[in-house]
Structure formats: structure tokens, C-alpha cells
Amino acid sequence: QHCSGVNGLEKIILREVRGFSAEIYLYGGQVISWKNDLGEELLFVSSKASFKPPNSIRGGIPICFPQFSIHGSLQQHGFARNRFWALDPNPPPFPTTSTNRAFIDLILRHSEDDAKNWPHRYEFRLRIALGPAGDLLMTSRIRNTNTDGKSFTFTFAYNTYFSVTDISEVRIEGLETLDYLDNLKNRERFTEQGDAITFESEVDKVYLRTPTKIAIIDHERKRTFVLRKDGLPDAVVWNPWDKKAKTISDLGDGEYKHMLCVQAACIENPITLKPGEEWKGRQEISPVPSSYCSGQ
Numbered sequence: 001q002h003c004s005g006v007n008g009l010e011k012i013i014l015r016e017v018r019g020f021s022a023e024i025y026l027y028g029g030q031v032i033s034w035k036n037d038l039g040e041e042l043l044f045v046s047s048k049a050s051f052k053p054p055n056s057i058r059g060g061i062p063i064c065f066p067q068f069s070i071h072g073s074l075q076q077h078g079f080a081r082n083r084f085w086a087l088d089p090n091p092p093p094f095p096t097t098s099t100n101r102a103f104i105d106l107i108l109r110h111s112e113d114d115a116k117n118w119p120h121r122y123e124f125r126l127r128i129a130l131g132p133a134g135d136l137l138m139t140s141r142i143r144n145t146n147t148d149g150k151s152f153t154f155t156f157a158y159n160t161y162f163s164v165t166d167i168s169e170v171r172i173e174g175l176e177t178l179d180y181l182d183n184l185k186n187r188e189r190f191t192e193q194g195d196a197i198t199f200e201s202e203v204d205k206v207y208l209r210t211p212t213k214i215a216i217i218d219h220e221r222k223r224t225f226v227l228r229k230d231g232l233p234d235a236v237v238w239n240p241w242d243k244k245a246k247t248i249s250d251l252g253d254g255e256y257k258h259m260l261c262v263q264a265a266c267i268e269n270p271i272t273l274k275p276g277e278e279w280k281g282r283q284e285i286s287p288v289p290s291s292y293c294s295g296q
């Protein structure tokens with residue numbers, strides 16, 4: 001379903017037979033809503049989110065491309081989240097016919113404006129699909145279409161804002177004992193100690209070479225999000241906590257308590273593509289009852 005969202009921005013709604021749904025804005029190629037079969041929202045979107053281009057939208061799943069964070073010559077997190085993507089009216093089918101999924105393909109290509117800062121031709125195809133159990137699947141295929149023989153290099157992240165009941169009651173499993181770069185300490189490298197990750201202050205870390213499965217456990221809601229990823233070795237964990245949150249103009253009062261960013265990413269070793277080469281990075285997020293997931 002194709003319709004008009006906040007401020008008249010075009011959006012697509014995907015629905016799956018059991019009642020799960022997702023809303024995707026062409027602006028940013030950004031998933032803004034993902035609801036379960038009870039109609040509960042699973043993603044966080046700030047009450048102060050700006051739906052006014054060229055601002056990025058605070059919440060949902062912004063795409064960071066071709067640069068994660070401020071490390072490079074581009075604006076923070078690159079430009080993909082600030083561009084209007086096109087809907088492919090005739091997307092190629094899923095490779096297997098056995099899976100019945102609602103899906104769309106969005107496409108972003110180089111523009112004259114971006115070429116000033118990032119002089120490359122590319123085609124970025126983003127497939128967003130809802131699975132039969134409500135799982136949200138995102139597959140990015142980025143192809144170098146340069147005709148001047150030049151390679152390009154990029155970093156990438158699915159900047160997923162999960163909605164949580166209370167950040168102090170959340171834990172993440174799958175990142176313990178890993179090395180990480182701490183963005184709050186000049187990207188210094190540390191090793192995570194102890195058990196599951198819990199939260200009691202600002203966190204902004206890039207975990208390196210993580211397992212492909214990470215669990216985000218929301219105690220109060222007795223819900224676990226399972227994140228599975230492929231082609232994306234790293235995982236960013238971010239929550240600004242109270243002090244930093246007050247400096248973020250498009251984040252409502254106290255809202256940091258109800259969000260947690262866990263991002264499937266490729267940061268430590270950027271991807272380089274020669275002309276004609278394609279890279280693929282996939283994230284799948286599924287909501288499951290906690291007891292089922294952690295085996296407790």
C-alpha cells in the first residue's frame with residue numbers, strides 16, 4: 001500500500017496475513033514503524049522527530065551509508081538517510097518461491113549533489129520484507145557502477161532504534177567478551193568483561209566481529225528481539241542517557257529510556273568495491289517471547 005505519511009512524505013505499508021506490518025518512507029529509505037500482530041510498535045521514533053527533509057528522521061531504521069559516524073569526509077552517517085529513494089515497480093522475485101513474504105525494493109543512485117563530496121556512481125538496492133512470523137528482513141545490495149575504472153570504499157550500518165520499556169531493565173546477549181571501540185573514549189579499543197551487557201549510563205560502542213546472532217532482552221515486556229546479520233561483522237550499541245539526550249534537539253524529554261540502538265554494521269574494515277562488483281549486507285530482526293529465545 002502506497003500512501004502519504006507525516007508532512008505528505010510518501011510511505012509504503014507492508015502487511016502480513018497474521019497482522020504484522022511495517023511502514024517505510026521513501027525519504028531515507030527508512031523503516032519508521034514495525035508492529036506485531038497485536039498492533040504494538042516495536043521500533044522507537046522520537047516524539048520530536050523531524051519529518052522535514054533534509055533533516056534525518058530520529059528513530060526507526062536509518063541507513064548509514066557511505067559513511068558511519070563522523071569518520072571520513074562526509075556528514076555524520078553519510079547521505080543515504082537524507083535522500084529520496086525510488087520504489088522499484090518491478091522488483092526481481094525472491095530467490096526461493098517457498099517463502100511467502102510481503103516486500104518492496106527501494107533504489108538509491110548517485111546524484112550530482114552527492115558527487116561533489118563522494119564522486120562515485122553506485123546503485124544501492126534495499127529490499128525490505130516482512131516474514132510470516134513478523135520478522136523484518138532488510139537486504140542491501142550496493143554495486144559500483146563507476147565508468148571511470150575507480151573503486152570506492154564505504155562503511156555501513158542499519159541504525160535500528162528498538163523500542164524498550166525501560167533501558168535500565170534491558171540486557172543484550174551475544175556481545176560479552178568481545179573487543180569494542182569506545183566512541184566515548186576516542187575510539188580506543190577495549191575488551192568487554194563479564195556477562196550480558198546492561199545499561200546504567202551513556203553507551204556508544206562499536207563491537208567488533210560479533211556473532212551473527214544478538215539478543216536484546218526487554219524484561220518488563222517479556223519480549224526479546226533477535227537480530228541476525230550477514231555480511232555485517234560489527235555491531236554498534238548506542239544510548240545517549242539523560243545528559244547527552246538533553247543536547248539532542250529532536251529527542252523528547254526522558255525518551256532515551258525507551259530506545260536502544262543496536263546496529264548491524266560494517267565499520268572496522270570498510271568495504272571496497274571495484275567497478276561492477278556488488279556487496280550484500282543483510283539484517284533480520286524478529287520479536288520472540290523471552291523464554292523461547294534465551295532458553296530460560
Ligand code: TA6
Nearest residue numbers: 069076077159183204236238261
Ligand atoms: O550510532 C552511534 C552514533 O554515531 C552516536 O555517536 C550518536 O551520535 C548517534 O550515532 C546518533 O547520530 P545522529 O547523527 O543520528 O544524531
